[in-house]
Amino acid sequence: MRVLILTDDSFAARERAMLSRLEVGLADDGVRVVHAIPRKAAAWHQPEVFSQAMTYEAKGLALSRPWRARQTLRTLEDLAGAEGRPADVIHCFGQRCWPFAAELARMTGAALAVEIWCAELIGQGIRVRSDGGAPAPVYFVPDSALERAARAQDPNLPIRLTPWGVHTPGQPLEILRPDKAVSIILGGNGRDAGAIASFLEGFAAFAKQHPDVMVLADSAVIQRAQAWPVVRRLGLLDKFTLIPDLEARRELALRADLLALPEALGEHRTLTLDAMAHGMLVVAAADPLNGVLVDSRTAKLLDKPVADSWASSLKWAFESRDQARSLAWSAREYVRLNRRASAHVASVVDAYEWMTSGESIPFGAA
DSSP, X not given: OEEEEEEOHHHHHHTHHHHHHHHHHHHHTTOEEEEEEEGGGGGXXXXXXXXXXXXEOOOSOGGGHHHHHHHHHXXXXXXXXXXXXXXXXXXXXXXXXXXXXXXHHHHHOOEEEEEOXXXXXXXXXXXXXXXXXXXXXXXXESSHHHHHXXXXXXXXXXXXXXXXXXXXXXXXXXXXXXXXXXXXXXXXXSOOHHHHHHHHHHHHHHHTTOOSEEEEEXXXXXXXXXXXXXXXXXXXXXXXXXXXXXXXXXXXXXXXXXXXXXXXXXXXXXXXXHHHHHTOEEEEXXXXXXXXXXXXXXXXXXXXXXXXXXXXHHXXXXXXXXXXXXXXXXXXXXXXXXXXXXXXXXXXXXXXXXXXXXXXXXXXXX
């Protein structure tokens, strides 16, 4: 089986570790993998021995999409050589590449898998629209809560549950140590500016009693939420460190003590799984579309993520450190047992085989 993994620039950067794990697992299962990323994101791709790498032209008018897809198809045919079909399955990650993936599927006749990783995509209908008889997509969802939401919207959607997974290190972090300054990672994407502002206000109130604490945040998240004026107004400039592309360069982030998730947008990011696997404490706004966040088992959840709730939750973590460490350990065990990278690969391979065996029910293009 030959699989084309097609990503947009944002997903290629943010989830490159997960994509690498997936490609390693697929190759180990005998799947021939080609990984195509936009030309402008080529800097994020590190060539690996287990997959063939290529770039494609992601930008252009809709009228130019067939021409750009034919260019990509010629590259795929060159890579396939005498092996025959350029791709049996096209698996696209990142909604910006959906139309391009659908066009390639139409040209090749390959089965089309579309990764649905956030609730917003369900709200938009999650249908890949294409003309000219492209194969109907099968939707891959990384979490059971998101799967239930998608099925509730349309019970007839062809959906496969393929839970994302991570590797759990042998030793957890020693978090919330009294002999060192504590660091907090601010997660999310910044689209809910009010949620980010509530966290900042709660953190400011908390930091008055606990000055030895720092927040690390992705500069793009702060910019998108227009939060820098809030940081300045609250007098937090000396407590903030901005890191470009924090999720792509997560080695530093995964040495922090706590991951704060103020936004409840039904999004799934492996940074959360990685933080739990490393033994970090997760404090988050309650999100019914994120099944990984379970109050008192994997995270401390805020039903009402207002400033006072953030201040009291951070205070609890710092003043009840044994309980906070116990919760972080519980989350680590949950990920170790239920969110293994190997299980993700197995679910994807099973879905590919289902798609290409004729067992899947054909649906017309939306």
